[in-house]
Amino acid sequence: MNIDMIRAAADRIKGHARRTPILTSPFLDDIAGRRVFVKAECLQHTGSFKFRGGRAAVSALGDSALKTGVIAFSSGNHAQGVALAARAFGAPAVIVMPSDAPTIKIENTRALGADVVLYDRETENRDEIGARLSQERGLTLIKPFDEPQVIAGQGTTGLEIAEQMNAMGVTNADVMVCCGGGGLTSGIALALAADAPGLRVRPVEPEEFDDVTRSLISGKIESNVRLGGSLCDAIITEKPGDLTFPIMQEHCGPGVVVSEEDCMRAVGLAFDRLRIVVEPGGAAALAAALFHPDTSEGDAVIAVATGGNVDPDVFAKALETLK
CATH class of the missing domain: 3.40.50.1100 (Rossmann fold)
Structure with a gap:
């Protein structure tokens, strides 16, 4: 960096x-x-x-990665930032969100066209879920901060x-x-x-x-x-x-x-x-x-x-x- x-x-x-x-x-x-x-x-x-980081990361991807789509995990703000950026580039987006995230964040992320996958942050590991879905669907993972x-x-x-x-x-x-x-x-x-x-x-x-x-x-x-x-x-x-x-x-x-x-x-x-x-x-x-x-x-x-x-x-x- x-x-x-x-x-x-x-x-x-x-x-x-x-x-x-x-x-x-x-x-x-x-x-x-x-x-x-x-x-x-x-x-x-x-x-x-979070829109800044989402847009910066999505805009740095190549055409192949954009066509396949992106995945992110977030309590809501990174989710919405990536979802909006992905929509602007016509890229599919899957967002892994904790089930206890504020309702407005979950609803807004879905409204931006993302496929929202909910998890229990006390008993499940979002990194493992994100890695599994990324591998299964060929999605590019955009981490919320360590990227x-x-x-x-x-x-x-x-x-x-x-x-x-x-x-x-x-x-x-x-x-x-x-x-x-x-x-x-x-x-x-x-x-x-x-x-x-x-x-x-x-x-x-x-x-x-x-x-x-x-x-x-x-x-x-x-x-x-x-x-x-x-x-x-x-x-x-x-x-x-x-x-x-x-x-x-x-x-x-x-x-x-x-x-x-x-x-x-x-x-x-x-x-x-x-x-x-x-x-x-x-x-x-x-x-x-x-x-x-x-x-x-x-x-x-x-x-x-x-x-x-x-x-x-x-x-x-x-x-x-x-x-």
Whole structure:
């Protein structure tokens, strides 16, 4: 993985992925005690940054692979990103999703034309299911984070952050990134190391699912005991990737761990003050910026709002935190 791959991915997805805005609010600044800049990837196609990686990976395939089709496994955001990208290229798509994924994510993935295969994430292994289906049907597997072209696509978010923050005169700040397996985190870290070295990436994870934070401390890949049962489903993985972890080791600062309650409060505040819809897992970075000011230094912090695919009942509960 290198910056050249990220720049090449940016060229391939240009005109297809949205250049998402940086949003601010003086009310959020007051809560955090510093300037807060929110990169609104929840406004990306399919409601998540994952479209970048999906489009980058699918667009790198040859005609033969596109004709046969692709397969991906995901709790929903990567699923939708790959499904939309595959549809644009006329490629069949099979998506392996946990049965407890938010209903809206399952329905949206099917609506995009993908064949959805559900599994129990507590008792079944999605990697094994994906490998089996890939072999049986001759499909090209597009992993959700431990795949070079996916990391490159996610890294285009970092290229935009570097340009946007430079234009605003912010060249020294922590960049909070919601982190599951580390595809977005490592991609942004590589991009910023090249284009904005004063912006330091910080992985953010929910309590009890802090495998990346623990891995960065121990210096080796650590795993989570549980793989489900959190409203932050979008960023729940077993462990960081073999490709993503070394990149995070080299380019990221220490991880930040936030509570599910903080994420729900951040969802409510994002809507109240920025008028954007963010899912709990996609609000983890904002939760760190707002409610954990002691974890970062300087007079500014950047938070990536990674996804907005939230079920209505969960969103309603988040709004209740404003009362």
